[in-house]
Amino acid sequence: MRTRVSTGTRYREISGSAPATLRPILCVAALLISLALVYGAIRAGHGLRSEHWLLAVALAGLFVARGLHLFRPVTLVHVTMAVVAIVVGDFAYRADHLGIGFVAIAAAGLMLMLPQRSTPQPQELCRVAGLVDRTEDDPLAPFAFHSSKSYYFNEAGTAAIAYRTRIGMAVVAGDPIGNADDFPELINEFAEFARLHGWRIAVLGAGVRATQLWRITTEKHPLAAVAIGRDVVIDVDTFALEGRTFRNLRQAVSRTHNAGVSTEIVWETAISDETRAELLAIVDEWHAGRQTRGFSMILDHLLDGRHPGMLLVIARDATGRAVGFQRYGTNSAGLELSIDVPWRSKNSPNGIDERMTIDLIEHAKSIGARRVSLAFAAFPELFENEQRSLGASVAYATVHMGDALLCLESLYRFLRKFRSFGDQRFVLLRPVEVIPAAFALLTLEFMPNRSQY
Template sequence: MHSVKPAAAPAVRPVWPLALATLLVAVLIAAPAPVPSPHWLGRLSRIVTGSPLAPAHAIAIGLALALVARGVLLRRRAAWYGLVTLVLLGLLAVVSGDDPLWRLPLLAAVLGGLWLERDRFPVRPHPERVRTAVKTGAVLVAVAVAASLLFGGVSVRSVGAVAGGLGGTGGPMDGASWLPGLLGLAGAAGLLLLVITLLAPDPAPPPGDEAERRRVASLVFHPGSDTLAPFALRRDKAYVFSADGRAAIGYRVLFGMAVAGGDPVGDPASHADAVRAFRAMCRTTGWRPAVLGASDALLPAWGPCRSIGFGDEVVIAPGEFTLSGRQMRNVRQAVKRTANFGVSSEIVSERDLTPALRAKLLDVASRSLGGSAERGFSMNLDELLTGYHPGAVVAVAYGEDAEPIAFQRYVTAGEGVSLDAMRRAPDGPNGVNERLIVEMIEYAGGHGHGVVSLNFAAFRALLDAGDRTPLEKAGYRALHLLDPLIAVESLYLFDKKFRPSYKPRNVVFRSWFDIAYLAAALLTLEFGRTRPAQRAADPVTEPAHHLGRY
């Protein structure tokens, strides 16, 4: 977990003017280098460089400053350090007599302005990034020195070239006239690598430890936690807590995106504070905040972020569910079919499974997936059938020979129970999944759960639309063709038989400029195979007030 102190109010003054000025300086340095330039452009370039630069060095510094300009826009403290360093180097050049004296008051004024604006750059470089940058710089200097010794004659200019070449072209060396150019090229690449490393967001944090997971488990069972709350207990998630500790957000970091799974868990009165803590953490780590599965009710808490509704959670109220009526005929027939096949069933706490039954159910799961790995993020839990997670119950279906042929795992939240895994042996009779869902709805109603959450209906509005526009027709056609792989349409049609209600869910993100990173992160989280975390010796403790429900 990232320890988040109560965040000060975010800086309201924009930083884009400084970013634009930095980009302008980068252009003035680099533009005259590649081709012969007008006299006036060369004079403008001299204002920022003081003295002529070698073309290769000018291009490298210009590119580095363009990256720094982006870092300024993202409020990276390393970008501020880079600008201060550049101004100090300019002052040093003036003092040493290499640059005109008239630049001294200009550079001093710029340095004073940067110092006054230092608090507008809260994203400090992570120690790991700093160590990587230091190692990279040391390697580059070592290569320069070794090459100079090997090919004859060490010069300060040659070593300086590999550090980025802030001036001059370097003198020729005995026996290796090509070496200064090569070292200059390596120095340019090294400079860009150093800037990229220092401006990068923090690396992904480790998953939450067992103490944090126990805290989150107690929050999951809070009456205000919604049906996605149990999935915060995935062992690959890290956590950030509200200031009062009564709410938390589980998240993962990929490609610089910090993706939260659903709404905060715990007391609704503290949800907004948990969101503020999450956003404050993202500001200080350089991560782009995002949410997969945010409810409509909590969208205002995310402030100016963008949101896209991408589907609906399928929910059923046990108190309103009935098998009677013409609209439920298909479900009734499916349940009756399993009875005709001699199917029996039971619902048991996952922690009460015997080792023998657990092994048989895992075999069913493996055959159901065709040997594929378990995947998912926002509505999938890990540790299938291990008894690690609290509040998990398993509905098991047995064939005529009393061997298990299907099972479903449900996990408990404050608001109700949520379907996590639905597995059926390929040779099992049709209707078994419907049978287990119906029995689980009855079970939930008898144990005081107000809602049963089933699957997720992605793009439900598109699938349910009667009169589609040409663009919607193309989207529907794509979903239909991809259904054998992602089962969007078939899963929606399966859930629709139960006459459920729907709870809209949204993707929340900071800016449209984050779309590429967001898409890569979400696709990897939902469909990529993740390395399981190291198993703990004991399962997460179940809150004492909840033990009586089973």
């Protein structure tokens, strides 16, 4: 047993790990022993109990062989669970409960090689905030603040990767943050870090440059890139509500002015308890939780001031009642803003989202900001082309099955008004790991988080 310490993450665990040169031998040995036990169970004829026991041990051996192949370390917790399973299995066999005994003995091998979980690191908030503030041209940088994430820092502390693990997958959220010159080495180090923990890598929301770096790093076991959508980024200096292209957008904004809607832009940390309660009441109208979902493109800790650099746009009707708000994260020393989740009252005036967005863009221009990200447009090509092939039609129908969680086509039609579709983003994964990777990605992004940290 030894203690492994990652200087990049300060992630510690007591674990046992066979040397790299010995692992293939142990893996083959476990596999051969398992096959021998299966053969023995078939040929022995010593009774049902003996056959059950041999098959259970063989299956446990296969689980161990797989764990060794994946480089999974064995921790004290794993050993304890495996020993308990063996004891339960032994008692079950002695009591002639063969089914329970079989499951328990086989599960001992599975438990011994269960993948380790990452640990949320909310204590790293200050370090992460400094790196987000230095990150340029990355709309997803502020989402590194999500409190459930773990972080891998390079030795100098000038760059980091935000990630979480699920079912043995280390799922990286977006691109690295910090000094872009350090990203290639950082990605190399993280790939080795994941390998030593027995984690396979998937990336959700990788940008174009980061995708190239990941594919170079994982050349021996290449990650396939699957395009999932585009950033929607306003160039503040050049954006203007002029011309026929923006007629619908101008009309939506005009309706709110005619209805007496006003907006104010404030830092999240500056709002009063009364205003916070008023805004949370808008969120509660939708009975969808207070941003309990999300991983790579939604933040938690709504309106409590935990995340640094959060800016709010609050819309009020003619009576002064709050009818909507948007929260924006900032990076690149405040020169780039990225929307989190927009909220509006169910009885708010039409055009309220457009009005808040336009007023935020004007505010960004007044403070010298360069870019405003208006969320992420998933699969825009799927929605813009009404003449769809059979495959595209199936994909279109599949996307709409998730409307209860996120109405992607409605979001696309809103974002299309701004004519600012930008670079693509990708999911990166190994083709042979599509099923576990898809499960990890979808559950991390859409399943409610049990707690905030």
